[in-house]
Amino acid sequence: MNTAQPQTILITGSAGFVGSHLVERFLKDGHSVIGVDNYISGQRQNTALFLTHPRFQFLEADVSQGIPYTGQTLDWVLHFASPASPPHYQEFPVETLMVGAQGTQHGLELALKHGAKFFLASTSEVYGDPHVHPQPESYWGHVNPNGLRSCYDEAKRYAEAITMAYHRAKGVDTRIIRIFNTYGPRMRADDGRVITNFVHQALRGEPLTIYGDGQQTRSFQYVDDLVEGIVRLMGVTYHEPVNLGNPTEFTMLELAAVVREIINPELALVYQPAPSDDPQQRKPDISRAQGLLAWTPEIPLAEGLKITTAAFREDRPNRNEPPDS
Ligand code: NAD
Numbered sequence: 001m002n003t004a005q006p007q008t009i010l011i012t013g014s015a016g017f018v019g020s021h022l023v024e025r026f027l028k029d030g031h032s033v034i035g036v037d038n039y040i041s042g043q044r045q046n047t048a049l050f051l052t053h054p055r056f057q058f059l060e061a062d063v064s065q066g067i068p069y070t071g072q073t074l075d076w077v078l079h080f081a082s083p084a085s086p087p088h089y090q091e092f093p094v095e096t097l098m099v100g101a102q103g104t105q106h107g108l109e110l111a112l113k114h115g116a117k118f119f120l121a122s123t124s125e126v127y128g129d130p131h132v133h134p135q136p137e138s139y140w141g142h143v144n145p146n147g148l149r150s151c152y153d154e155a156k157r158y159a160e161a162i163t164m165a166y167h168r169a170k171g172v173d174t175r176i177i178r179i180f181n182t183y184g185p186r187m188r189a190d191d192g193r194v195i196t197n198f199v200h201q202a203l204r205g206e207p208l209t210i211y212g213d214g215q216q217t218r219s220f221q222y223v224d225d226l227v228e229g230i231v232r233l234m235g236v237t238y239h240e241p242v243n244l245g246n247p248t249e250f251t252m253l254e255l256a257a258v259v260r261e262i263i264n265p266e267l268a269l270v271y272q273p274a275p276s277d278d279p280q281q282r283k284p285d286i287s288r289a290q291g292l293l294a295w296t297p298e299i300p301l302a303e304g305l306k307i308t309t310a311a312f313r314e315d316r317p318n319r320n321e322p323p324d325s
């Protein structure tokens, strides 16, 4: 992205966790932002943060039905709309498939119409339960095409495919990132992801819920590192997928130990059954992003968790309601 020049950026999923951090960064950098969201997994309070900003505009819409934008010429369309936590996408499997399929196509068509660049938020889930470790972008993955997670994994695989098709066949200038587990302030308290669960359980003094034996691994990226990687990728021309994640890998038992150390060492652990098709290991190979963007995540887990915990402590009851209702 030419940061010297103010851009007009439309972002779907603007009321979500990652979307709201992008809106904040783009406004701070002097750009104009149009947010679009239907609140299926987002929060009205994330829109309220920016509503009075003179360079922010919000459209409440289901982007799977279309993107009702009629304003000035866009420079970028960023497609971040999609339920992202396993409990959310498994509650809304059809909507998740639709936003990855129709939603992505509506975003691509809008970009085509405006001569804008298109940016897709894909996911490490395209690697499924990977047999290659760590995962480079060249790995095609090991995905159950019809299991409980398939509504998300396959939607994103289709989204990548249609993005590359619009690039190859229609000349749309596209970017694709594969985001690995990312956390930070403004995650929904009830999103069911492991960091939100552990931190909220710890703050309430409840046992931490370990699914399965706790030996499965994830690599957790603080949201500011992700946002920096996204902004850098907008500044270069590159169409193949790029992994954005923190390569430091933790078992869920190790994560629980970090949370206990930061919040309350007395906390108990309680074991619950592993969800079906739960990936056993996940860790990004980030050499592509390092070479292309001179980017490396900078915020270690313990530091990011402290910031996140402080934000969760202050947060109002997080129940998808307007700020003053
Ligand atoms: P989120 O659920 O907090 O945000 C997604 C937003 O999209 C929500 O505000 C939701 O209401 C909105 N949305 C969903 N379907 C929509 C539709 N049809 N029309 C309009 N709005 C719609 O999730 P997040 O963690 O912020 O994830 C954002 C994006 O990043 C998603 O595309 C997700 O797949 C991707 N991603 C996130 C992570 C992560 O760890 N957070 C990891 C991999 C990929």
Ligand code: UDP
Pocket: 085, 086, 181, 192, 193, 194, 195, 197, 198, 209, 210, 211, 212, 216, 218, 252, 274, 275, 278, 279
């Ligand atoms: N997990 C857990 N306890 C929880 C929530 C999740 O042990 O309270 C596990 C889950 O089974 C998975 C890992 O933590 O192995 C990451 O889960 P999350 O839902 O955060 O992300 P994803 O599975 O999409 O990577």
